[in-house]
Amino acid sequence: MPRAVRALRVVDGVPVLTEVVPAMAGAHHRTGGPVQLPGGGLAIVRYVASADRTSGYDGQVVVQDAAGNAGTAVSMTGSGLTGMNVRRGMPMAGNSTTLFQWQLRNPGGSQPVLVTYRIATGAVRLLEPANSAESESTVQGMHATEDRIVEWPGRSGDACSAEILDTATGERVATLLPSIAGCDRVTMALSPDDRQVAMLVTGTAGDGWTQRVVVVDAATGVVRAEFPTPDLTAGTDPDRLVYGIAWQGAGRLVYARGLLGGAEPIVLSLRTGEKGSGS
Structure with a gap:
């Protein structure tokens, strides 16, 4: 049975903690998401191998609205379904119209491709950015606005590295290397005007761990603000813990x-101190 996926979404400014079970009938299934959408909805993509297991995948895009009601599953269409090697656990991002996920191209499964799914129609496209690298297949997290994607390549150390991509082409338009210590795990969110990246940095501290929110400039990687968060209660069960930023x-x-x-x-x-549209 598919595992429940923990998710935090923001509905009308109020955080909601949920568990989503991406059920899919049939064997050899793969799932992606859930992805928070503007307005508080959640989207999931799910695949099942074709009957002969050689001609790719059949798939669906399923959206759950802010009230938790699941809409009609939209069947995926397009030649992209036969041109990728679907793997479990790859992160996804989404905006109001499209979902994004790195997968690998067949045959061989070594060339990263950025898969796009149109939420309304299920249309699937494979983008092959000229500057994509094998590191794209190890991306640990993604977040999308209408025009940009921010992703964390999962390189631990003194720099919480981030990459900014163009949503239309998948091309990398910026690489950020802010000096932030203790980047064991990072959740990123790009501001609506694409000018700031918020990083929820999770690091170890003795037998436990800590969290802080760091805001960096999306063009230069310069740290603009940093916010501590309350300490975790000793003995907190990490399997029940859900957290996020929006x-x-x-x-x-x-x-x-x-x-x-x-x-x-x-x-x-x-408050980040940045003034812009929508603030």
């Missing part, structure tokens, strides 16, 4: 952390 306009972030089935989540409203 932009509420260009100048305000919401950080939330809580336990599934537990008390109300901790919510922080963070």
Whole structure:
């Protein structure tokens, strides 16, 4: 049975902690998501191998609205379904019209391709950016706006590296190397005006771990602001913990952390000092 996926989404400025079970009838299934969409919805893509297991995949795009109601599953269409090697666990991102996910091209499964799924129609395209590299296949997280994608290549160390991609082509338009220590795990969110990247940095501290929110300039990688978060209670069960960040306009972030089935989540409203459209 497919594992439930923990998700945090923001509905009308209020964080909601949910578990989503991406059920898919049939054997040899793969799933991607859930991805938070503008307005608080969640999207999942799911695949099942073709009957002969040689002609690619059949797939669906499923969207759950902000109230938790699942809409009609839209069947995927397009030649892209026969040209990729679908792998489990690859992160996804989405905006109001499109979902994005790195996969590998067949045959051989070594060339990264950026797969796009149109939410309304299920149309699948494979983008092959000229500057993509094998490192794209190890991306640990993604977030998309209408025009840009920010992704974390998963390189630990003193630099929380990030890459900015164009949503239309998948081409890399910027590489950011801000000096931020302790980047064991990072969740990123690009501001609506594409000018700032918020990084929720999770690091180890003795037998536990800590979190802080760091905001960097999306063009230069310069750190603009940093915010601590409350300490975790000793003995917190990491399997029930859900956390995330979301932009509420260009100048305000919401950080939330809580336990599934537990008390109300901790919510922080963070002012970044940046003024822009939507703030």
